[in-house]
Amino acid sequence: MQSNSQHDHKTTPFWWEAAPVKPLPPKSLPTKIDVAIVGAGYAGLSAALQLVRAGRSVICLDKMNPGEGASSRNGGITSGNIRLDHATLVRRFGENRALAIEAEGKKAREFLYSFIESEGLACDFKRVGRFSGAVGKQDYEGLARTAEKLEKKLGIEAFAVPQAEQRNYLGTDFYRGGSVRMDIGGLHPAKFHAEILRVALEAGVQVHSGAAVRKVDRLNDGFNVLTDAGQVLARQVLVCTNGYTDASDPWLRRRMVPVRSRIIATEELSPNLMATLMPRLMMCSETRNLGFYYRPSPDGKRILLGGRDGSTSGDPIEPTLHLKRNLDELFPELQNVSVTHSWFGHVAMHRDMIPRIFERDGIVYATGFCGSGVVWAPWIGAQAAKKLLDAQMQARSAFDFRPPAAVPFYSGKPWFMPGVMAWYRHLDRKLMRRAGR
Numbered sequence: 001m002q003s004n005s006q007h008d009h010k011t012t013p014f015w016w017e018a019a020p021v022k023p024l025p026p027k028s029l030p031t032k033i034d035v036a037i038v039g040a041g042y043a044g045l046s047a048a049l050q051l052v053r054a055g056r057s058v059i060c061l062d063k064m065n066p067g068e069g070a071s072s073r074n075g076g077i078t079s080g081n082i083r084l085d086h087a088t089l090v091r092r093f094g095e096n097r098a099l100a101i102e103a104e105g106k107k108a109r110e111f112l113y114s115f116i117e118s119e120g121l122a123c124d125f126k127r128v129g130r131f132s133g134a135v136g137k138q139d140y141e142g143l144a145r146t147a148e149k150l151e152k153k154l155g156i157e158a159f160a161v162p163q164a165e166q167r168n169y170l171g172t173d174f175y176r177g178g179s180v181r182m183d184i185g186g187l188h189p190a191k192f193h194a195e196i197l198r199v200a201l202e203a204g205v206q207v208h209s210g211a212a213v214r215k216v217d218r219l220n221d222g223f224n225v226l227t228d229a230g231q232v233l234a235r236q237v238l239v240c241t242n243g244y245t246d247a248s249d250p251w252l253r254r255r256m257v258p259v260r261s262r263i264i265a266t267e268e269l270s271p272n273l274m275a276t277l278m279p280r281l282m283m284c285s286e287t288r289n290l291g292f293y294y295r296p297s298p299d300g301k302r303i304l305l306g307g308r309d310g311s312t313s314g315d316p317i318e319p320t321l322h323l324k325r326n327l328d329e330l331f332p333e334l335q336n337v338s339v340t341h342s343w344f345g346h347v348a349m350h351r352d353m354i355p356r357i358f359e360r361d362g363i364v365y366a367t368g369f370c371g372s373g374v375v376w377a378p379w380i381g382a383q384a385a386k387k388l389l390d391a392q393m394q395a396r397s398a399f400d401f402r403p404p405a406a407v408p409f410y411s412g413k414p415w416f417m418p419g420v421m422a423w424y425r426h427l428d429r430k431l432m433r434r435a436g437r
């Protein structure tokens with residue numbers, strides 16, 4: 001296939017070829033339950049598993065097929081990013097909480113890796129490391145400083161890669177050097193979700209697909225949860241709807257802004273070409289604000305590249321071509337290579353820009369992963385489960401505090417996104433100019 005066939009791709013995730021999302025056999029809802037969880041992505045299922053193993057009866061309700069949200073669509077990179085730098089965290093949340101948030105990032109990643117191992121989750125996970133590319137000298141120096149800090153403060157294996165050594169890690173001359181973190185790796189996101197679902201079902205979690213929650217009413221001793229599949233009385237409710245939050249919870253909707261992220265997958269490449277472009281089969285990211293994340297497929301035969309998709313219509317052509325142009329800029333060898341899949345999903349952005357556990361009117365929320373939920377969602381889900389099990393608990397997660405603030409003049413239609421995208425494009429142009437490019 002040649003590059004003029006870029007329009008022929010599938011619009012479903014590449015990941016669904018090996019692990020399709022599907023409905024669960026229909027069952028009637030129980031009349032009463034200890035905990036009702038809204039959303040059966042990584043966060044909801046992780047919480048459900050902890051709760052059921054602690055002896056609670058648990059129902060997990062999803063309006064789509066379980067996993068059909070971001071949890072089977074993502075890049076599978078175990079980045080666990082905190083989008084805010086240390087100084088901003090201190091300014092917003094104080095020194096102690098800032099330090100606790102940063103330290104919990106390491107715990108969350110370790111939790112994920114031991115969860116995969118101890119449960120035997122077959123999800124192609126490999127801790128291959130992540131290369132971050134710098135577009136200019138200043139960024140390179142910033143990446144090098146961060147790598148040094150990670151080594152010294154948290155004992156994470158991280159190092160700078162000068163431009164002269166870059167091709168040992170990535171077959172491109174686009175960057176002016178970069179850095180590597182060896183604590184990050186890649187997994188097959190849809191297999192990972194399918195495996196958590198398997199373990200949760202085996203443990204006794206009742207999972208329902210096609211069960212949109214329409215309303216949660218507070219009662220004296222619990223909640224009445226009204227869904228498309230019937231209603232259930234629950235002692236506790238946990239909401240894990242992230243980028244797929246809908247009008248059934250207008251309060252949360254004003255706080256979570258769904259932003260499209262899109263990924264393209266190439267056709268299979270020759271082993272020689274893969275060895276030139278991705279000699280270490282590492283995960284990749286870069287320093288631009290609207291930068292790209294990319295990786296080899298788990299079998300090492302294709303390249304998958306993702307980035308923000310500012311479009312609002314369903315037409316995938318322009319955003320797909322945009323990603324392909326940028327892939328070709330990184331790797332000119334791919335100009336005549338076809339895209340076989342292009343798909344998008346929603347990440348949840350909010351004003352605090354860090355994952356969050358919070359409570360309102362007795363309902364607990366574990367959500368707001370800002371595009372980095374492969375590490376955060378299983379961890380935050382598990383921490384939220386602990387909170388439900390022990391409301392008085394002393395050692396709370398550093399992410400358990402006030403709800404994020406509402407976004408002004410927003411109630412579900414992100415009218416401001418074109419402006420936000422234009423602003424980031426402007427910042428990236430400035431960054432490139434400063435880098436003399």
Ligand SMILES: Cc1cc2nc3c(=O)[nH]c(=O)nc-3n(C[C@H](O)[C@H](O)[C@H](O)COP(=O)(O)OP(=O)(O)OC[C@H]3O[C@@H](n4cnc5c(N)ncnc54)[C@H](O)[C@@H]3O)c2cc1C
Nearest residue numbers: 039041042043063069070071074075077213345372373374
């Ligand atoms: C294209 C893309 C690439 C990404 N790449 C990465 C990456 O490489 N690394 C990384 O760390 N993160 C990445 N992410 C982010 C990551 O996928 C998410 O943060 C994570 O999957 C969130 O999990 P979740 O369980 O909170 O939400 P989701 O998996 O989105 O699940 C939410 C669920 O809630 C359900 N729901 C919503 N409303 C209702 C309702 N009223 N009733 C019933 N059910 C409801 C939805 O149907 C959905 O299934 C990416 C995301 C996307 C979209």
